[in-house]
Amino acid sequence: MRPMLLLGLAVAVLASVAPLLSIYGQHIFVLVALYGSVALAWNILGGMAGQMSLGHALFVGAGAYVSTALYLNLGVSPWIGLMVAAVIGGALGAGIGYTVFRRKLSGVYFALITLAVAEMALHIVNNIADLGGANGLAIPSKPDFVGFQFASKLGFCYAALGVLAVVSAVILIIHRSRLGYVFLAIRENERSAAASALMSYRERWSPPRSAARWQR
Amino acid sequence: MDLLPLLPQALVDGLLLGGVYAIVAVGLTMTFGVLRIVNFAHGDFLAIGLYLTYLGATLLGLDPYLSLIFVLPLVTLTAAFTYRLLIAPVIAAPEHNQIVVTLGLSLILQNAMLAFFTADLHAIPSVLSGHIVRFGNVFIQAAALIASAVSIALCLGLYWFLRSTELGRQIRAAAQDRDAALMCGVNVDRMYLLAFCIGVGSLGLVAPLIAPFNYVSPGVGSNFTLTAFIVVVLGSMGNFAGALIGGFIIGVVEAVGGLVTGGSINFIITYAIFILFLLFKPEGLLGRRRL
Numbered sequence: 001m002r003p004m005l006l007l008g009l010a011v012a013v014l015a016s017v018a019p020l021l022s023i024y025g026q027h028i029f030v031l032v033a034l035y036g037s038v039a040l041a042w043n044i045l046g047g048m049a050g051q052m053s054l055g056h057a058l059f060v061g062a063g064a065y066v067s068t069a070l071y072l073n074l075g076v077s078p079w080i081g082l083m084v085a086a087v088i089g090g091a092l093g094a095g096i097g098y099t100v101f102r103r104k105l106s107g108v109y110f111a112l113i114t115l116a117v118a119e120m121a122l123h124i125v126n127n128i129a130d131l132g133g134a135n136g137l138a139i140p141s142k143p144d145f146v147g148f149q150f151a152s153k154l155g156f157c158y159a160a161l162g163v164l165a166v167v168s169a170v171i172l173i174i175h176r177s178r179l180g181y182v183f184l185a186i187r188e189n190e191r192s193a194a195a196s197a198l199m200s201y202r203e204r205w206s207p208p209r210s211a212a213r214w215q216r
Numbered sequence: 217m218d219l220l221p222l223l224p225q226a227l228v229d230g231l232l233l234g235g236v237y238a239i240v241a242v243g244l245t246m247t248f249g250v251l252r253i254v255n256f257a258h259g260d261f262l263a264i265g266l267y268l269t270y271l272g273a274t275l276l277g278l279d280p281y282l283s284l285i286f287v288l289p290l291v292t293l294t295a296a297f298t299y300r301l302l303i304a305p306v307i308a309a310p311e312h313n314q315i316v317v318t319l320g321l322s323l324i325l326q327n328a329m330l331a332f333f334t335a336d337l338h339a340i341p342s343v344l345s346g347h348i349v350r351f352g353n354v355f356i357q358a359a360a361l362i363a364s365a366v367s368i369a370l371c372l373g374l375y376w377f378l379r380s381t382e383l384g385r386q387i388r389a390a391a392q393d394r395d396a397a398l399m400c401g402v403n404v405d406r407m408y409l410l411a412f413c414i415g416v417g418s419l420g421l422v423a424p425l426i427a428p429f430n431y432v433s434p435g436v437g438s439n440f441t442l443t444a445f446i447v448v449v450l451g452s453m454g455n456f457a458g459a460l461i462g463g464f465i466i467g468v469v470e471a472v473g474g475l476v477t478g479g480s481i482n483f484i485i486t487y488a489i490f491i492l493f494l495l496f497k498p499e500g501l502l503g504r505r506r507l
Contacts, residue, residue, distance in 0.1 A: 052312050054319075103495045107311045108254045112445055113494045119442065120487035123480050 003172050011165045018157040026153040033160035037167045044171060050187030051106060055096075055114030058121050063089045065125065068137045073130075219475060221353065226475040227468060228354050234467020235364025236430075239422050240440050241447035241459040242371050246415035249454025250391040251408050253303060253314050257322035258444055259437030261416050264325065265291045265423025266340075266432040267333060273340045273427075280342045280427040291420025292413050299412040307408065322438070329434035342428035359428035366425055370418060371460045378456075387411055391454075446490040452500030461501065 018029055042056050066088050067081030076084075100113055126134045150156055174183075244258045265287050272283030302321060306314050339345075347358040378384035389397040390407035398404050430436070447466050451458025466486060473482030493500065 050312070052315055099495065103498075105494060105498065108315070109494055109498050111254075111315055112449065113491060115442070116446075116487050116490050116494070120484055120491065123483045123487070127481055127484070 003176075004169070007165065007168055007172060011161060014161055015158065018161070019154055021157075023153050026157050029157050030153070030160045033157075033164040037160075037164045040164075040167045040171055044174065044183070048175070048183040048187065050183075052111045053114040054111050055116075055118035058114075058118035059089045059093060061118075061121065061125070062092055065131060065137070068139060069131060071139065072137060222475055223472070224352075224354050226471045228356060230468030230471030231464055232356065232360040232364050232467070233471055234464035235367040236360070236422070236426055236463075237440075237443055237447050237467055238460045238463025239363065239367035239370055239425075240419065241444040241451070241463055242367075242374065242456055243415040243418040243422075244441075244444045245448045245451070245454055245456065245459045246374065246418075247412055248448065250387055250411035250415075251303065251307065253307070254311075254318065255416070256315065256318040256441060257298075257325060257437075258416070258419070259439065259441030260322050260325040260329075261291060261295065261437070262419040262423055262440050263329060263432070263434065263437035264294060265420045266427055266430070266436065267329060268420075269424045269427045270333075270338050270340050270432050280340055280424040281344075284421070284424045287424050288417065288420040291423070292417030295413045295416035296409060298416070299409050303412060304405065304408070322441070326434050326437065333434065335434060338432045340427040340432060345428040357429050359425070363422075363425040363429075366421070367463070368460065370421070371456050374414070374418075375456045383410070443486075446486060449490065449498070449500055450493055452502040455500070455502050458500055458502040 014029075018026060021029060038056070038060060041059075042053065045051050045053050045056075063085040066085040067078045070076040070081040070084060071078050096114075096117060100110065105113055125131050131137065150159070240259070240262060244255060247253055247255050247258070268287045268290055269280050269283050272278040272286065273280065276283075298321070302317055306317050342359065344359045344362070349356045349358055349361065378388055386397070386402045387407045387410060389400065389402050390404045391411075394404055397407075443466065447459055447462040449462075450465060451460070451462030466489075469486055469489065470482050473485045477485075
């Protein structure tokens with residue numbers, strides 16, 4: 001449990017530092033936390049399982065579009081949209097991962113197909129008028145806690161820190177679990193992992209799912 | 217609207233576009249076939265060539281076709297330095313590391329061009345721009361026709377070079393089996409350098425040729441990189457004839473798809489073809505890898 005304690009401590013320190021920063025500093029804080037979360041999510045598949053994905057933009061984009069579209073069209077609070085986005089992103093990751101790994105694509109081919117899927121999704125969304133087409137969607141900027149809009153930059157700092165904390169915790173749990181060791185085994189040697197009856201492809205399509213848990 | 221009368225025009229446009237794609241893809245297939253390196257910065261070298269052509273036009277008042285004299289050597293030289301500094305050190309590294317290196321190079325090149333030349337789009341005028349050849353109801357840009365003709369000639373020329381010359385034989389040996397080639401006295405490192413210089417340097421030939429009918433911007437390269445990958449996979453990685461055929465297929469699909477669907481839906485079709493190929497026939501149209 002030591003890593004979890006350290007994580008809690010780090011989050012507490014960061015949370016107490018945030019109010020002391022200037023507005024600009026807080027802006028950087030948000031960006032650091034968000035980029036950190038995306039990188040950590042990518043690391044599950046890229047670092048732990050050793051599969052080079054160039055298409056994670058798809059999952060970030062899908063999460064953002066799901067929660068934003070739900071909020072703008074149906075008035076669903078992004079707090080709930082966040083969960084829906086994670087589920088949909090996960091389903092997307094599972095679907096893509098299942099298809100790709102069943103065909104035993106890895107290395108360069110895996111990198112290329114993830115890139116192609118993300119690019120294709122970009123063009124598809126660009127052609128859907130209901131999703132704002134090439135203009136995208138904008139959330140009206142007014143302070144509203146239910147609408148995930150905070151009055152001060154500090155609110156966004158804590159939201160971003162919360163995302164970072166959740167993603168870090170999930171990764172710590174995976175890292176220590178059987179799944180984490182299976183990922184490492186696949187990275188080190190896919191064939192021996194498969195030979196040890198680790199069910200290579202079935203395990204491999206889970207990483208994109210966890211990676212997709214990140215939203216906005 | 218009746219689309220049928222426009223179909224021949226779209227087909228011809230697609231073939232000309234395909235010629236350009238093919239010429240860019242041939243270089244990519246060369247570096248992949250020989251070095252086994254996937255160069256994500258491929259298109260950015262094309263952008264460098266285009267900017268050199270642009271500089272030649274604005275600073276020296278040269279026509280793109282004349283600036284070939286210095287663009288080709290400069291791009292080839294850049295390729296040689298890139299191989300020595302970045303590619304050679306990772307040639308035996310895991311695939312991951314190679315992808316990160318070329319991807320990083322691509323980002324650096326794009327942002328360097330952004331810093332030097334700003335994000336503005338530029339057009340490079342030539343004596344031939346606006347020059348149009350007419351066949352019945354089909355109009356053809358003369359410059360595009362030249363680029364396509366050179367593309368086919370380059371593919372055939374490279375094929376002949378690899379098949380029939382001693383140097384080409386050594387390059388093929390290095391591509392087939394690095395260690396065996398070394399034992400037979402082939403200077404594998406030099407062959408790799410040569411292959412990379414030909415593959416990337418050919419973009420120095422492409423850039424001035426497509427300059428009269430293509431815009432220049434820092435991001436122009438990444439569009440070409442992805443399309444080149446699609447073409448290369450479609451025509452089997454490392455196969456010249458495949459790159460040529462794949463280029464024409466993708467060109468026609470984009471042009472005719474654009475005519476039928478409008479918007480950027482034609483790109484979705486292209487990506488869908490690419491994804492289906494990766495999933496079900498990753499070895500491409502022409503089957504096993506051949507050089």
